[in-house]
Every structure is written in structure tokens, then in C-alpha cells.
Amino acid sequence: MTATGAHSYLRPEDMRRVASYEFAPKALVEGYFSGRHRSLDRGSSTEFRDYRPYTQGDDPQRIDWRVFARTDRHYLRNYHQETSMNCHILLDSSASMAFGRDPSKLQYASFFSAALAYLVIRGKDRVSLGLFDEGLRDFFPLGSTSKHLSRILTTLEQNRPGSQTGFAQVLKQAAPLIKGRGSLVILSDFLEEPAEVFDALGIYLHRGFRVYLFQILDPQELQLPDRGLSSFRDLETGQQVVAHAREIQGAYDEAMTAHQRALRALARRRQIHLQTARTDTHYFQLFDVLVQRPR
Amino acid sequence: MNVIFANLAMLPWTLLAATPLLVHLFARSRPRPFEFSSVRLLSEIVRRTSRLQRPRSWLILILRTLLFLAIVAMMLRPVWMSSEPLAGFDQRKQVFILLDRSASMAAQDGSRTRFAAGAARASEILAGLSGEDQANIIWVGAQAEPEFPSPSGNRKLLRETLVQAGPKLEAANWPAAFNEVRRQLKQTTGAEVHVISDFQASNWAEIEPALPEQVEVLFINAAREGLGNQVLQSLTSSESGDGSREITAEVRNYSEEPVLRTLFLRANEQVESRQLRLGPGSTGGASFQIQAGAEQEMVVELALDDDAYPMDNTRHLLLAPEEALRVGISGMDELTRRQWERALQAIEWIELVPIDPARKTPPAVAIWMVAGWDGEESLEALREFQKSGGSLVLLPETGTPVEAATQLLGLPAKETAWQTRRNPQGFNLVARDPEEPILAIFEGGEFGDPAGGRVADLVGGVDWEKATDWRVILETTTAQPLLAVRTGQDKAALWLAPLRDAAWSGRPEFVPLLGELLFALRPERPVAQQTFITGQRLVRRFDRPVLAEELEVAGPDRNHPVTALAGEGQFATEPVSQPGVYEWRYRGSPVGRSVVHFPETESDLEQTVDPNAILVAGKVLGVEDSVSALREGQPLWPWLLALAMAVALTESLVVWRTQREAGV
Numbered sequence: 001m002t003a004t005g006a007h008s009y010l011r012p013e014d015m016r017r018v019a020s021y022e023f024a025p026k027a028l029v030e031g032y033f034s035g036r037h038r039s040l041d042r043g044s045s046t047e048f049r050d051y052r053p054y055t056q057g058d059d060p061q062r063i064d065w066r067v068f069a070r071t072d073r074h075y076l077r078n079y080h081q082e083t084s085m086n087c088h089i090l091l092d093s094s095a096s097m098a099f100g101r102d103p104s105k106l107q108y109a110s111f112f113s114a115a116l117a118y119l120v121i122r123g124k125d126r127v128s129l130g131l132f133d134e135g136l137r138d139f140f141p142l143g144s145t146s147k148h149l150s151r152i153l154t155t156l157e158q159n160r161p162g163s164q165t166g167f168a169q170v171l172k173q174a175a176p177l178i179k180g181r182g183s184l185v186i187l188s189d190f191l192e193e194p195a196e197v198f199d200a201l202g203i204y205l206h207r208g209f210r211v212y213l214f215q216i217l218d219p220q221e222l223q224l225p226d227r228g229l230s231s232f233r234d235l236e237t238g239q240q241v242v243a244h245a246r247e248i249q250g251a252y253d254e255a256m257t258a259h260q261r262a263l264r265a266l267a268r269r270r271q272i273h274l275q276t277a278r279t280d281t282h283y284f285q286l287f288d289v290l291v292q293r294p295r
Numbered sequence: 296m297n298v299i300f301a302n303l304a305m306l307p308w309t310l311l312a313a314t315p316l317l318v319h320l321f322a323r324s325r326p327r328p329f330e331f332s333s334v335r336l337l338s339e340i341v342r343r344t345s346r347l348q349r350p351r352s353w354l355i356l357i358l359r360t361l362l363f364l365a366i367v368a369m370m371l372r373p374v375w376m377s378s379e380p381l382a383g384f385d386q387r388k389q390v391f392i393l394l395d396r397s398a399s400m401a402a403q404d405g406s407r408t409r410f411a412a413g414a415a416r417a418s419e420i421l422a423g424l425s426g427e428d429q430a431n432i433i434w435v436g437a438q439a440e441p442e443f444p445s446p447s448g449n450r451k452l453l454r455e456t457l458v459q460a461g462p463k464l465e466a467a468n469w470p471a472a473f474n475e476v477r478r479q480l481k482q483t484t485g486a487e488v489h490v491i492s493d494f495q496a497s498n499w500a501e502i503e504p505a506l507p508e509q510v511e512v513l514f515i516n517a518a519r520e521g522l523g524n525q526v527l528q529s530l531t532s533s534e535s536g537d538g539s540r541e542i543t544a545e546v547r548n549y550s551e552e553p554v555l556r557t558l559f560l561r562a563n564e565q566v567e568s569r570q571l572r573l574g575p576g577s578t579g580g581a582s583f584q585i586q587a588g589a590e591q592e593m594v595v596e597l598a599l600d601d602d603a604y605p606m607d608n609t610r611h612l613l614l615a616p617e618e619a620l621r622v623g624i625s626g627m628d629e630l631t632r633r634q635w636e637r638a639l640q641a642i643e644w645i646e647l648v649p650i651d652p653a654r655k656t657p658p659a660v661a662i663w664m665v666a667g668w669d670g671e672e673s674l675e676a677l678r679e680f681q682k683s684g685g686s687l688v689l690l691p692e693t694g695t696p697v698e699a700a701t702q703l704l705g706l707p708a709k710e711t712a713w714q715t716r717r718n719p720q721g722f723n724l725v726a727r728d729p730e731e732p733i734l735a736i737f738e739g740g741e742f743g744d745p746a747g748g749r750v751a752d753l754v755g756g757v758d759w760e761k762a763t764d765w766r767v768i769l770e771t772t773t774a775q776p777l778l779a780v781r782t783g784q785d786k787a788a789l790w791l792a793p794l795r796d797a798a799w800s801g802r803p804e805f806v807p808l809l810g811e812l813l814f815a816l817r818p819e820r821p822v823a824q825q826t827f828i829t830g831q832r833l834v835r836r837f838d839r840p841v842l843a844e845e846l847e848v849a850g851p852d853r854n855h856p857v858t859a860l861a862g863e864g865q866f867a868t869e870p871v872s873q874p875g876v877y878e879w880r881y882r883g884s885p886v887g888r889s890v891v892h893f894p895e896t897e898s899d900l901e902q903t904v905d906p907n908a909i910l911v912a913g914k915v916l917g918v919e920d921s922v923s924a925l926r927e928g929q930p931l932w933p934w935l936l937a938l939a940m941a942v943a944l945t946e947s948l949v950v951w952r953t954q955r956e957a958g959v
Contacts, residue, residue, distance in 0.1 A: 099332035
């Protein structure tokens with residue numbers, strides 16, 4: 001694979017380190033191998049797997065005539081199918097993702113997206129990228145070339161936080177664009193109603209996508225800082241709530257814990273992988289999680 | 296109710312009360328902006344808690360404002376003034392301060408005496424008067440002693456007097472004090488009477504001060520609390536059979552607690568002690584046996600061990616010497632008088648005293664024998680003598696009215712005049728009652744037969760059947776009484792046989808008979824012993840002529856001059872103020888003693904009357920513990936401080952609870 005040049009979200013030193021996580025995408029696709037990715041789906045390939053009796057409608061070219069000569073029966077040869085991995089990345093670029101500093105949630109998510117795209121393409125697989133807020137703002141279809149990667153990285157650099165988050169709208173909008181089965185990786189803060197998020201994912205689960213949710217949160221969102229009497233302004237809606245931080249800290253902790261618990265419960269029920277990441281940790285940890293994740 | 300502020304200069308600081316409100320509004324208007332990713336959870340929390348938080352926030356605001364108000368109000372020094380000002384708020388006042396200086400005011404009440412507390416309050420009253428006001432202090436002891444003859448504007452001198460004054464060991468004479476107020480009252484409107492006392496129940500129970508209705512009366516209690524006290528209430532002596540005397544002391548416990556006290560007796564060289572356990576409010580006694588000296592008067596002193604109120608712990612008793620029985624003989628029947636004198640001269644324990652027939656005052660004798668009494672001679676003196684406890688032996692004169700003698704002796708008369716029956720052969724005598732105690736000495740026969748003689752004359756005129764409290768000792772064989780006695784309270788004898796010859800009086804049994812008769816008639820208590828209480832004048836009568844200027848009385852504190860009283864041989868000192876033994880001296884030599892006791896009414900330091908219950912004809916303003924509360928007002932800062940502390944505590948609790956519920 002050729003060098004991608006200097007990009008903010010994929011620096012040369014990160015590329016070397018990310019290379020050691022080459023099996024992370026494998027974990028993502030979990031069997032959708034193309035080339036080095038071995039698929040359990042049977043198809044046309046050079047590596048023999050087994051025989052099966054011919055049935056009407058099968059391609060006659062796949063009949064093993066040698067076996068027919070020996071047994072006078074028609075058998076077809078099955079081969080391991082080598083597939084290409086399709087990884088679709090959807091990056092929440094709404095205004096709420098601008099929260100936090102060094103890095104913001106959007107920056108953190110962009111780092112991870114860039115590294116994941118690099119790894120996928122390095123593994124000769126295909127990756128797509130969609131940027132969204134209340135609608136799908138930008139989308140790059142599947143590609144596996146260096147040029148494709150370079151475009152993705154440039155887009156990430158130019159990406160800026162937008163307006164409100166609209167999961168239902170976005171996933172509905174992206175459905176015709178995200179073709180073929182593969183892995184759907186969504187990076188967001190998931191601060192909306194949990195049920196709203198998971199309802200919108202139903203269509204992809206139905207199509208056989210493996211869905212990975214990476215929740216990116218700033219430490220201040222997990223534990224409200226004591227800033228005295230504050231006017232909290234919503235970055236997406238502009239709504240203001242005046243409260244004494246110390247007086248509501250306890251209640252906020254409880255509410256946040258309940259929100260997280262609800263997200264995890266819904267993810268477990270729908271067999272969706274959900275991973276929460278704090279922006280004060282390195283995004284490499286997300287790859288660690290993927291690599292170590294049991295099959 | 297009137298509230299004034301003593302420190303109005305601090306008034307602008309009341310604006311500080313607005314501080315919490317300003318802080319509240321300021322803080323609310325400028326919350327620090329915070330760009331947050333999503334306020335969905337926050338708005339839910341705020342919506343959920345605002346229903347509770349908002350009233351609580353207002354409560355905290357109110358409490359903080361109240362706290363500031365209380366602090367600022369404290370700095371303003373508010374003073375509560377009575378809504379009913381004292382008399383003469385706008386006119387010249389006449390103020391009488393009746394200050395109790397009785398013995399109970401000497402009781403220690405904390406660090407100072409009740410009197411000191413009362414004097415301090417009196418000084419406060421005087422200090423609060425304006426330039427035109429007039430005042431007077433009336434010291435209330437055994438007498439009511441005004442400091443000035445009438446109220447004066449020289450209040451400075453009155454205040455100086457208060458500093459130098461002290462209580463006296465006397466009882467308080469409140470009626471005299473109120474009489475003095477009435478005497479000095481020049482005006483009724485604008486007149487105030489301040490009564491400063493400890494309001495002992497024993498002194499105030501019956502007091503009803505009668506003052507004009509317009510006079511305003513204020514009772515000021517100088518006692519803060521009761522004081523459990525024990526007092527040596529009485530001291531008596533009685534003769535024991537073995538020649539010694541029994542001294543009995545009675546101790547009263549006014550305390551509400553049981554106590555154990557020690558009694559000390561001192562009589563000449565004899566010193567003894569007894570422990571005495573007394574229940575709450577009870578009286579107990581202890582007895583001592585002492586050997587009384589026969590030659591001279593003895594002073595017995597009994598004392599309780601020291602307590603918080605030692606003034607009433609000591610009491611004295613004078614024991615008269617065993618002196619001869621003084622018998623005086625008078626009367627116009629010279630023959631009988633001589634026979635009596637001759638017989639009595641033979642008795643060593645009898646001292647014969649000649650008595651002037653014209654005497655108008657009782658003689659200093661124990662028994663007065665009158666031979667041939669005509670019903671007029673020294674009649675007043677005889678009556679007074681009887682009242683003072685002396686015994687009479689009376690032989691009526693024939694032909695004189697019976698009534699005078701029967702009235703004097705309490706006998707029923709049968710005749711209008713005394714009749715004499717004569718028997719030239721002489722009447723034979725007989726003892727009416729063989730068990731008669733007076734004749735008990737003759738039972739053995741060694742002193743002869745008391746009825747062995749004969750008498751020629753016999754006087755009669757009494758209805759003996761009705762004379763129930765008299766005993767006939769001797770009578771004739773025809774049952775004509777000859778000698779009768781009345782023993783008991785008023786001792787007397789009626790002698791009905793004029794002694795014309797020695798047919799009876801010359802017999803050996805006559806002397807012992809007369810001796811036994813007079814012994815039975817001797818007064819049980821010495822007549823001369825007279826006791827006083829502090830605040831009284833010591834009075835003494837002398838039978839011989841003395842000069843007042845040569846007399847003086849040496850007391851426990853100092854010597855007192857003596858003045859002659861109107862009346863025969865009576866002398867008196869000025870009022871004495873110390874309990875103890877006082878010695879009368881004539882030309883430097885002791886001539887007698889008087890005992891002065893502590894006034895019993897002053898010992899009860901526990902029970903007081905409610906001054907509100909005292910009926911006063913004047914207008915009673917009430918009872919004030921602090922005069923300054925009326926004059927200068929009652930400072931309210933302690934209440935405000937308490938309020939501020941309570942508010943601060945409540946605010947802390949509300950904040951703590953709010954934070955706890957918020958999970959901080």
C-alpha cells in the first residue's frame with residue numbers, strides 16, 4: 001500500500017502503530033474474508049472444500065466430471081469463497097460532537113475513523129464513509145484504493161460540526177447507499193433517546209449487517225463538573241438550562257448511568273456491539289477491544 | 296408596647312438586610328455560561344427538582360434576610376419600654392423609696408446581700424429622676440426612719456446615704472413605714488412609692504398598705520431566691536429534782552431540705568454540744584443539764600453551728616440565783632402582822648420586806664401578806680402585783696366590805712361585810728383534808744400537829760360552797776374555815792384568824808405551817824426576768840431611787856445611755872439593735888441584766904409572699920425585678936441574638952438537607 005501523505009488524523013507515526021492492529025478489521029467482519037479473509041460461504045474459488053449432489057438449476061460447468069466418470073453421478077465441487085470486507089463508517093458530525101477540547105469528540109472519532117479506514121484498505125478491503133448530522137451530509141461509497149483513502153482523510157480534515165443529530169433520518173437516507181452486506185460502524189455520542197437510535201438500526205440488522213456502535217464521550221459528560229451556578233446551553237438546540245452544578249451533580253450522575261444502562265440493554269438485546277470511549281483515553285484502545293473480543 | 300432604638304446611628308446599616316436579596320438576584324442574573332453537548336438530561340433533572348428547589352430557595356433567601364435583619368437590629372440596640380410609664384412622666388414627681396433594712400435583708404443572695412441589691416435598685420431609681428423631682432428614702436426597720444423630714448431634691452445625698460447604709464438586726468415595721476409615707480405626702484398625683492423588700496411571708500402576711508388611690512406603688516423584690524435557714528427559736532429552763540436545771544432549746548428548720556445541725560451550750564465553765572436532725576419545715580429540740588450557781592445570776596448561751604445566715608444562731612437565757620423568797624408584810628392589824636413577822640424571821644430562806652401602806656406600785660417581792668385589809672389599802676398595787684405573778688395572803692379586817700376582797704381573790708361573797716365570831720374559850724382547829732400537800736410535812740409527827748392550837752376570833756363572809764377552786768386547809772371543829780388557799784395560776788391564801796395572842800402562833804408547829812404555806816404560794820417563774828427583741832428599748836424598774844445620768848447599759852456592741860420614763864422608777868435605753876446580753880450599770884457597778892433576742896419573724900428566708908397579692912389602696916403598677924426595665928427599658932438584643940442563632944441554624948439545616956438530597 002502506498003503512503004497516504006501527511007494528514008491530521010493519520011500521522012505517519014500512527015500508521016506504524018496502527019499496522020499492528022491489522023486483525024482488528026477481521027474481528028469486525030468476522031468471517032467475511034476476501035483474499036486473506038476466509039469466508040464460510042461457499043462460492044467459486046480455487047480452494048476445494050467438499051462435494052454436493054447436482055440439483056436442477058446448478059451451473060453444469062461446476063460438475064466434476066472425474067467423479068461422474070468414477071461414480072456415474074453428478075456432483076458439484078464446492079470451494080471456499082474469498083470475499084472482500086465491506087466496512088461502512090458513519091461518523092456523527094452534529095454540533096454535540098464539538099464538545100470537549102484536545103480532542104473534541106468529533107476529533108477523537110475522526111482519528112479512529114481514519115485509522116480504521118487505513119487498516120481496512122491496507123487489508124485490501126473496502127471501506128465507505130458517511131458524515132451526518134440531522135441528515136447525511138457527505139458519503140463516500142466503498143473503495144479500496146489509496147486514492148480513496150486519501151479522499152476520506154481529506155474529507156475528515158475538512159469536516160466541521162454541523163447541526164442537530166437525526167439518526168432515524170440519516171440511517172434511512174443511507175440505506176440505499178450502503179450496498180452489500182458488511183459491517184456498519186457508527187461513531188456518535190448517542191445522547192439521544194436510546195430507543196430512537198436502536199429503532200433506526202433495525203433496517204440494517206434486517207439486511208444482515210453487523211453493527212458496531214462506538215460511543216464517544218467527554219469526561220465532563222460522564223461526570224458533571226462543579227462550575228457553580230451555570231447556564232448550560234445545548235450545542236445542538238441552543239436550549240439553556242440554569243442550575244447550580246453542585247446541586248444537580250448527583251441527579252445527573254444517576255441520569256447518565258441510567259442512560260448508559262438503557263443503551264447497553266438495548267444493544268445486548270439486538271446483538272449489537274456497543275463500546276463507550278472517553279476522549280481522555282487513546283483511540284487505540286478501541287482496536288484493543290476489537291482484537292481481544294472473543295469470537 | 297413601645298420600642299425605641301438606642302443606637303439610631305446604625306440605621307443606615309439596615310440596608311444590609313437587602314444583601315441576601317441582592318446576592319440572590321445578582322447570582323441568578325449572571326450564571327456562568329457553559330456550552331454543553333446536550334441538556335436533555337439536565338432539563339429533565341431541573342424540571343423534576345425545581346418544584347422542590349424553588350420554595351426551598353425562597354425559604355433560604357428569607358432566612359438569610361431575616362438573619363441580616365436580626366444582626367442589624369441588634370446593632371440598633373432596641374429597647375422595650377413599658378406601655379404604662381411611671382407617674383409624672385411630664386410633671387414633677389414625688390418619689391418615696393421604702394427600703395427594707397430588716398435583718399432578713401442581711402441574707403447573702405449570691406455575691407451580695409439582699410440589702411445591697413435593694414440599695415443598688417434604689418440608687419437606680421434616684422439616678423433616673425429628673426431635676427425637678429423630689430425623693431426621700433424611708434428606712435424600714437423596727438421603726439420607719441425617713442432620711443429627710445419630707446421629700447427633697449437633694450438626691451445626690453440620698454444616693455450617698457445608700458452607699459453607707461446597711462441592714463439592721465431588727466424586724467420590719469411596714470405599717471409604720473406606710474404611715475410615714477402618708478404623713479409626708481404633699482401631692483397624690485405624680486407620687487410614686489417604690490417598695491424594696493424581700494417580701495418575707497412572716498412580715499408581709501397581714502400588711503395592707505393604705506395609700507391614696509392616685510399614688511403609684513411599685514414592688515421591687517430584692518431577693519433572688521429563698522435561703523434555707525434554721526433558727527434557735529426558744530430557750531427555756533426548768534428545775535430538775537436533783538438541784539440542777541434542764542435547759543431546753545427549740546430549733547426550727549425553715550428549709551425544704553432535712554438538715555443536721557449542732558447545738559453548742561455554754562454556761563459558766565460548762566460547754567456541751569448536741570447534734571440535731573431536723574426534717575423539712577419541722578421543729579426539733581434538745582436538752583442540756585446544767586448546774587446553776589446558787590449565788591449569782593448565770594448567763595446560758597446556746598448557739599447553732601455556722602450557716603449561711605448566722606445572725607439568728609445564738610440565743611441567751613438568764614438564770615436567776617436561788618435567792619431568798621422575798622415576802623412583804625403590810626396591813627393595819629398590827630398584832631397579826633407582828634406574829635407573822637416573828638414566825639417568818641425564824642425561816643432562813645425567807646427575806647422579810649417592809650411595805651409602805653400608801654404604796655401605789657407593786658413591791659419587788661414574791662409574796663405580799665396583808666394583815667387586816669380594809670378593801671382600799673394599796674388596792675391598785677395589789678391588783679398589779681397579782682397580774683405580775685405575785686402571790687397574796689390576805690386577812691380581811693372585820694366590818695370592811697367583803698366585795699373588795701372577794702373580787703381581788705375571786706371568791707363568792709356571802710355577807711356584805713366581814714363578820715367576826717369570837718369564842719373566849721377558843722376555837723379548836725382541825726385539818727379538813729388529811730391528804731393536803733401543804734400539811735404533808737406533819738405526817739411524821741416530828742413537827743407537831745398543825746391543828747394543835749386554838750384561836751379566839753374567826754372572820755367570815757365567804758360562800759365557801761361556791762368557792763370551787765379554793766382548798767380549805769384548816770377549819771374549826773364546827774367547820775368554819777380558818778385558812779384556805781388557791782394554788783395554780785394565781786396563787787393566793789385567805790387567812791381568817793386574826794392572831795390576838797400566842798395560843799396558836801406561839802406553838803412550835805406554827806412556823807413550819809406558815810413556811811409550808813408560803814413555799815406553796817411561791818411564784819414558779821422569777822417575776823423580774825424580762826426579755827426584749829432587737830429594735831426595742833430596754834426598760835427596767837428600780838425599787839430604790841436612782842439617777843438616770845448615773846445609769847448606763849453595756850451591750851454587745853456598745854454602751855447605751857439611759858433615760859428616765861414617766862412613772863415610778865422606770866428607765867429605758869434607746870432602741871437596741873444587737874441580740875445578746877445587756878448589763879445595766881449604776882455608777883459603774885452591775886445592777887442587772889436584760890436579754891435581747893433576734894426577732895423571730897426575720898428568720899424565715901424561704902417563704903415569701905407574692906407582691907401582686909398585697910392589697911394596696913394605691914394604684915399598683917406591678918412587680919418589677921428590674922427598675923431599669925421601666926426607666927431605661929428592657930434591652931432586646933439578647934432576644935435578637937437568640938433569633939439570629941436560631942435562623943442561622945435553620946438555614947444551615949435547610950442547606951444541608953438540600954445538598955444531601957442533591958447528592959452532593
